[in-house]
Amino acid sequence: MKNYKHIIQYIIIFIIRAGSGGYIFVQGWEKLTGGFTINGLVPVVIQNEDSPVWFKLFFEHIVAHTTGIFNIVVPLGEIAIGLGLLFGIMSQIASFFGAFIMLNYILSDMIFTYPVQLAFFIILLMNSAVLNKISLKSMILYIKEKGEYKHESHPARRR
Numbered sequence: 001m002k003n004y005k006h007i008i009q010y011i012i013i014f015i016i017r018a019g020s021g022g023y024i025f026v027q028g029w030e031k032l033t034g035g036f037t038i039n040g041l042v043p044v045v046i047q048n049e050d051s052p053v054w055f056k057l058f059f060e061h062i063v064a065h066t067t068g069i070f071n072i073v074v075p076l077g078e079i080a081i082g083l084g085l086l087f088g089i090m091s092q093i094a095s096f097f098g099a100f101i102m103l104n105y106i107l108s109d110m111i112f113t114y115p116v117q118l119a120f121f122i123i124l125l126m127n128s129a130v131l132n133k134i135s136l137k138s139m140i141l142y143i144k145e146k147g148e149y150k151h152e153s154h155p156a157r158r159r
Contacts, residue, residue: 020117021083029079032076038067042063102117
């Protein structure tokens, strides 16, 4: 029964990883191809009553003066996080930055699906050992190891 629990855990974490990766990848792709600009968000966050003062000051003094950089970094960051999670490459780092982005969206008072996504990223971060076992690197090493044991030259070529 113990092996089934691990298999179920791997499947659940894989589904969360792939789903979160696909979702944030699509968000980043839509921002990249849809003409995303952070210019309209800056005054909204600054005038927002629900955002913390330090976050408003960050938007007023940093983001407002570097919107060109943020217009590129946000979509490309979301795409990179999505690809990392989809392919299982640096999943822990991708989960950390996914949680970071979701926290920033929540601090901006943009409450949509972001709390759910944040919860999924936290679940992924809490299951780092499972993420390592279902990563692309782990799978490649497993296939390579099994391939070395099974690899025998064809009997006709042994002459």
